[in-house]
Amino acid sequence: MHINCKGNLIDLSSPKVMGILNLTPDSFYDGGKYKNPTEVLKQVEKMLTDGATFIDVGAYSSRPGADHISEEKEKQRLLPILNEIIKHFPDIHISVDTFRSSVASAAVSEGAAIINDISAGNLDTDMMKVVAQLQIPYIMMHMKGTPQNMKKMTSYSDLIEEVNFYFSEKLHQAKQYGINDCIIDPGFGFAKNTAQNYQLLQYLNALQFHQTPILVGISRKSMIYKILETKPSEALNGTSVLNTIALQNGAHILRVHDVKEASEVIQLLAQFN
Known part of the structure; x- marks a missing residue:
């Protein structure tokens, strides 16, 4: 199982880590933490050193109830x-977290x-x-509203049946457009309550039906800290526990704030293969 990033084939048969870099002032965990290029570059370097294959950069907060911002504001951020990131790390594989085609x-x-779209095209047709047209990998997430x-x-x-049906439709649509590399994200915390999040994690392997890489993003989310x-x-610690379960249930990419710890989870689980 591979995806093509700027001519480089990345093998997802062994799990990979995607480090989160939020450029928003209001993200639920690290909002406003990286305020200038120096802080950003230092964090990117740390994540790459700690084992990140991808860095996911977002300038629009998608936490529940977050403020809506314009396309121009998102681009300015x-x-x-x-x-700056690409100038300093020219070989980096950056994913951009946006649901807007002009930003993409x-x-x-x-x-x-890579483009990481929380709406799988629902918020921008x-x-x-x-x-x-861009011929890049596309992460499509399950979300309602x-x-x-x-x-x-x-x-x-x-829940599981509806999520699977959603991805069947979205993957068919993507194929019709000519998108070659798709990754599916079940959308933990997006239009799902705590119990539903755990049900989704428990039956994550049901999504392997699509024979498509699965990305899991549960890092430091309320499904952990509320429990x-x-x-x-x-x-x-809770994130590491649930990332372990996600990998055991078929996840190919872990989207996390803490790259070193996620890399260690992957490294230790590999000893059982």
Whole structure:
């Protein structure tokens, strides 16, 4: 199982780590932490050294109830920093977390290698067409509604069946557009309550039906710290536990704030293969 990033074939038969770099002031864990290029470059270097294959850069907060910002504002936050990162790390594989096709196109022009779309094209009907034209891998996530209203959209008759049907439709659509490399993300915390998140994790291997790489993003999320009655800053141990379960249930990419710890989980689990 491979994806093509700027001419480089990346083998996902062994799990990989995607480090999170939020350029937003209001993300739930690290919002406002990286305020200038020096801090950003230092963090990127650390994540690469710790074992990240991909760096996922986002300039629009998708936490529940986050403020909506314009496309221009998103580009202003994203593009100068993206340019600096690629200038200093020319071989880096950057994923850009956006649901807007114009942002995706501008980011790839700056050197981004992957588009990570929380809406799988639902919030911008041009997204799949643009990704196909750009010929880059496309991460499509399961979500209902928008970041502003998704907490009210947690009603399912059969969660696993509905998520699988959603991806069947989205993968078919992507194939029709001519997108060669797709990655599916079940969307932990997006239009799902805590119990549903754990059900999704328990039956994650059901998504292997699509024979498509699976990305899991549970790092420091409320499904961890609410159960443990702590807060995001104290949810690293819980993140490692659930990342272990995700890998055992078929995850190919772990999207995390803490790259070193996720890399260690992968390294230790590899001893059982």
